[in-house]
Structures are given as C-alpha cells and as structure tokens.
Amino acid sequence: MSMASKSMLNAQALARSRLSYRCYNHLSKIHVGLGSTPYSTKNSKVTASHQAHSLLSPCKLLSQQKATARKFSQRSLGQDNLLDVSVDSSSGVATLKMQKPPVNSFSLEFLTSLCINLDKLHSDGCRGLVIGSSLPKIFSAGLEITEMYQPDEARLREFWRTLQEFWIKLYGSQMITIAAITGHSPAGGCLVSMCCDHRVMADGKLTIGLNETLLGIVAPRWFSDTLINTVGHREAERALQLGKLYSPQEAVAVGLVDQVVPLESVAATVESTMAQWLKIPSHARHLSKLQLRQPTLDRLLHTRQEDIDNFVSFITKESIQKSLGMYLAALKQRSKAK
Numbered sequence: 517m518s519m520a521s522k523s524m525l526n527a528q529a530l531a532r533s534r535l536s537y538r539c540y541n542h543l544s545k546i547h548v549g550l551g552s553t554p555y556s557t558k559n560s561k562v563t564a565s566h567q568a569h570s571l572l573s574p575c576k577l578l579s580q581q582k583a584t585a586r587k588f589s590q591r592s593l594g595q596d597n598l599l600d601v602s603v604d605s606s607s608g609v610a611t612l613k614m615q616k617p618p619v620n621s622f623s624l625e626f627l628t629s630l631c632i633n634l635d636k637l638h639s640d641g642c643r644g645l646v647i648g649s650s651l652p653k654i655f656s657a658g659l660e661i662t663e664m665y666q667p668d669e670a671r672l673r674e675f676w677r678t679l680q681e682f683w684i685k686l687y688g689s690q691m692i693t694i695a696a697i698t699g700h701s702p703a704g705g706c707l708v709s710m711c712c713d714h715r716v717m718a719d720g721k722l723t724i725g726l727n728e729t730l731l732g733i734v735a736p737r738w739f740s741d742t743l744i745n746t747v748g749h750r751e752a753e754r755a756l757q758l759g760k761l762y763s764p765q766e767a768v769a770v771g772l773v774d775q776v777v778p779l780e781s782v783a784a785t786v787e788s789t790m791a792q793w794l795k796i797p798s799h800a801r802h803l804s805k806l807q808l809r810q811p812t813l814d815r816l817l818h819t820r821q822e823d824i825d826n827f828v829s830f831i832t833k834e835s836i837q838k839s840l841g842m843y844l845a846a847l848k849q850r851s852k853a854k
C-alpha cells in the first residue's frame with residue numbers, strides 16, 4: 517500500500533471513529549479486581565453482572581491513552597481478545613497472555629490494550645503479574661513492522677508514545693513481574709521480557725535478543741539501557757551491534773534470562789518463583805527495584821518528546837524505509853516458503 521493511500525485510510529478511520537474508550541476496552545478479555553471486587557480467575561467463575569461491573573468500571577488512564585483509544589479504536593474493532601487476563605484470587609497474581617496471531621507483534625492497538633490492562637491490574641491491587649503468550653513457540657515478534665513501514669506520521673507518533681508508555685509502566689511496575697518466555701522473543705519482545713523482574717525461558721529452538729541492526733535500524737537508547745542493566749555493558753555492546761539473537765542456553769549464560777527449563781515446566785517454575793518473591797515485603801522490594809531502575813526511567817521521562825521526534829525522523833528516512841521494506845518482504849517470502 518502506498519504512503520498516500522495508507523494516510524487516506526487512516527484519515528478515514530479517524531473521521532469515522534465514534535467509539536468510546538469503553539467499547540475499546542471490550543477488546544480485551546479482562547475481568548479483574550481484588551478485595552470485594554469481583555474478578556475472573558482460574559479458580560472462580562465470572563457472572564454476567566461481574567463482567568458488566570468490570571467492563572463499566574473506570575480505569576485510570578492517561579489522557580493521551582484515552583485519545584489514542586478514541587482515535588484509533590475503529591481499526592482495532594476486528595481484533596478480539598488481544599489479551600487473556602486472569603487473576604488468582606488467593607495470591608493476587610495476574611496472568612496476562614498475549615494472543616495476537618500470528619506473532620504477537622506490538623501494534624498501536626495492542627500496546628494501548630497492554631497499557632490499559634497494566635493500569636487496571638495495578639489499580640486493582642494485584643501483587644504479581646506473569647506475562648506470557650497463548651501462541652505456541654512465540655512470545656512476541658516485537659514491534660509490528662508495518663506500523664513503521666510507509667507510516668502515517670500522526671499514527672507513528674502515537675505508536676511510539678504508547679510504546680514508551682508501556683515500557684515506563686512495566687519497567688517501574690509496583691507488581692512483581694515475571695516473563696514466561698515460551699517462544700521466540702526478538703527485539704521488542706525481548707525488551708518486554710527484560711522489563712520484568714525475572715525471566716523463565718523454555719529450552720529448545722527459540723531465540724531472544726535485540727536484533728534491530730539486522731533490520732537496518734538502531735535500538736533507541738532506552739532499549740539499550742534496558743539491555744545494559746540486564747546483561748552488563750560489554751555484553752550489551754556486542755549484542756546490540758551484532759543484533760545477536762541468543763539461544764535459551766546462551767541467554768541464561770549471559771543473564772539475559774534467569775532460568776531455562778523444559779517447555780512443560782515453565783508454568784510451574786514461574787509459579788514457584790512468584791511464590792518466593794511474594795514473601796518479600798512489597799514496599800521494600802519495589803523501592804529497591806526503583807533505586808536501580810529510576811535513573812534509566814528518568815532518562816526517557818525527561819526526553820520523551822525528543823525521543824519521539826528522533827524516532828520519527830530516523831524511521832521515515834528513505835534508506836531506513838528501504839531496509840524495512842526488504843526485511844518485511846524477506847519475512848513474507850520465508851513464511852510463504854514454509
């Protein structure tokens with residue numbers, strides 16, 4: 517699709533959009549709440565009135581996110597249930613499974629839904645969060661490349677702002693966060709898992725890493741900061757330049773993931789790790805996390821607009837668009853050849 521026709525479609529979508537945030541929120545299968553509020557769990561049933569309650573209850577949203585949801589909700593209407601979220605009533609631990617076939621790539625709508633759900637879980641008082649995937653062999657393929665290829669600029673800006681928002685929320689989250697990496701986790705997928713406090717990866721023919729340079733693009737500073745904080749400066753230096761995708765065994769050896777276990781043991785390992793973390797006084801644990809992560813968070817928080825401008829100016833360069841186009845074509849070709 518040409519840039520002009522993509523812009524026109526986006527303009528039409530914006531003009532048509534009459535949907536409220538409440539409609540948007542129906543996209544996610546979420547019924548959460550703690551204490552006296554009803555919620556859906558593996559252990560408890562959800563009644564119709566419970567569902568109505570959770571769908572109607574107001575969420576704490578930044579005004580930016582509300583605007584995003586209103587602006588672009590039309591496009592996301594065809595995609596149901598991007599996330600499967602449940603809360604265990606006894607432990608207060610939420611499980612959020614990404615289910616956006618084929619590869620859980622982060623589009624604007626998906627990122628918005630993730631932000632909304634993080635806010636909701638936090639405001640409902642969840643103590644822990646497990647992030648996983650419902651798709652076999654895929655954690656997440658990272659950013660939706662078509663968001664960056666021949667983009668509409670307004671949408672591109674919103675896309676990046678929402679990614680920043682998601683990273684800020686997750687990296688500094690008060691909840692104990694554990695990534696259950698049961699599939700490939702390149703680029704943005706790796707970033708999301710690195711935002712978590714602990715990573716459990718399935719063994720097998722899977723890869724994880726920041727491979728941006730293989731696409732001809734550069735991981736922004738906050739991606740590389742996150743990697744440096746995870747694996748150390750020297751390893752990050754090599755990995756970022758080479759666009760290194762690690763096998764699970766390589767990833768555990770450099771500390772990119774904390775545990776590698778057989779696929780069938782991932783859930784139990786995550787559960788027992790979470791149980792251990794839950795024993796630590798929450799306030800002290802979160803403050804300790806922030807002591808280490810706040811400087812990294814601040815770096816982006818103080819330069820958000822500049823970061824968006826840099827991203828837009830970089831990604832819309834003709835040479836970068838050409839690289840992205842070639843990478844996308846190669847992906848499609850490989851997929852067709854299977």
Ligand SMILES: CCCCC/C=C\C/C=C\CC/C=C/CC(=O)SCCNC(=O)CCNC(=O)[C@H](O)C(C)(C)COP(=O)(O)OP(=O)(O)OC[C@H]1O[C@@H](n2cnc3c(N)ncnc32)[C@H](O)[C@@H]1OP(=O)(O)O
Nearest residue numbers: 618621657658659660661700703704736827830847848851
């Ligand atoms: C000095 C100046 C500095 C300035 C810096 C400023 C700003 C920074 C600028 C830019 C940074 C932007 C950051 C980007 C981070 C990213 O996340 S980019 C995305 C990177 N992701 C990848 O490279 C993963 C690509 N995908 C794969 O390798 C494989 O799909 C997989 C994940 C390993 C799964 O393999 P599998 O065999 O199961 O599936 P297929 O390959 O067959 O794919 C199925 C289907 O999905 C499509 N697809 C795959 N990944 C993506 C994607 N990320 N986005 C969109 N579409 C994707 C694939 O094309 C197939 O489609 P189909 O052919 O239509 O079936």
